[in-house]
Amino acid sequence: MSSLTPKVLSHLIFKLRRFRYRANVAPCPHRLILTYLCPNAKRASGGVKVIYRHVSQINQMQLDWVKAQIFHPKELGFRCDLPFDDLAFKESFSFNKNNEVLVIHEMWAAREAMIAREKGIRYIIQVQNGYEIFRKATMASVYPAYEHAELITCVSDDIYACLVFLFPEFKQKIVRLHLSVESDVFKPAGLKQNLITYMPRKLEKHSRLVVNYLARKLPDTWSLLPIQNMNQSEVAQALAKSRIFLSFSELEGLGLPPLEAALAGNLVIGYTGQAGKEYWLENQFHEVHCGDIRQFATLTLDKINDFDRGCIDVESFDQNIALLKNQFSLAQELADLRDLVQRLSARIM
Incomplete structure (x- = not known):
């Protein structure tokens, strides 16, 4: 014994x-x-x-x-x-x-x-x-x-x-x-940065592949920030200043990270995890079918280009955020x- x-x-x-x-x-x-x-x-x-x-x-x-x-x-x-x-x-x-x-x-x-x-x-x-x-x-x-x-x-x-x-x-x-969802915690910063956030522990192989596919084509003015080993306050701060969030949700009951990212004023790209369809609002959320790595990288680059050209209607995010606050x-x-x-x-x- x-x-x-x-x-x-x-x-x-x-x-x-x-x-x-x-x-x-x-x-x-x-x-x-x-x-x-x-x-x-x-x-x-x-x-x-x-x-x-x-x-x-x-x-x-x-x-x-x-x-x-x-x-x-x-x-x-x-x-x-x-x-x-x-x-x-x-x-x-x-x-x-x-x-x-x-x-x-x-x-x-x-x-x-x-x-x-x-x-x-x-x-x-x-x-x-x-x-x-x-x-x-x-x-x-x-x-x-x-x-x-x-x-x-x-x-x-x-x-x-x-x-x-x-x-x-x-x-x-x-x-x-x-x-x-704590909408008083997850909210946009006054000044956004050309930052892309994601959670690498979610479908780690997928996130690693997407990051590698983006590596050579990502503009020098943009950067990727993995959200890991952070407490809630640190996660909220990262989402508040980023413009794009990559969602690697997999068969979630109700994946909260993409929702929290949207409340923080991010454009969300990636997997719905099925349950995410409940809050997947037009303009701010863009679905990629699970496993389509090339499309994931291509869509991300397209949206980066749209941001750089001023073609993203970020004002429409405010209406979405109000709806999500009420829903959750x-x-x-x-x-x-x-x-x-x-x-x-x-x-x-």
């Missing part, structure tokens, strides 16, 4: 978690407790950020009868370094059978829902990517998870369409949630979360 590293030991303990879960009936001051199952992520992904943000937002509603909390089953004391207030964390595997609801994300739905059903724990499934539903799972294991879920939530029109395609019989319990507003996200907790409360009473 002494040869096991802490990481290996932690993984073994996690594998045996089914024996740690308990469901009981105990006095509780809250009518509803929402416990969000969350992966451990030193560099939090968009999905983890959504989990933390939703817990923060529900608790900030200050509803006496509801509490939201984050549950890191791999390591109960783990905390992601994210700038959200009013967070709460679950530090045991004991669940209140009557009024606690486990929120399981789609990538773990098959295995975690099976444990919840065995233990008599209520749960819902939060789907943040319709193309990750079958990660390490088959329909045989996924179907019962969705069949027995109290509700199924989704965060984009594309995810909703995926769920209805896969599970039309569960359509009535699918709840659409809208995400918000905090008010809409909060209204959806309030509706969710009310629907769940009605189901468990």
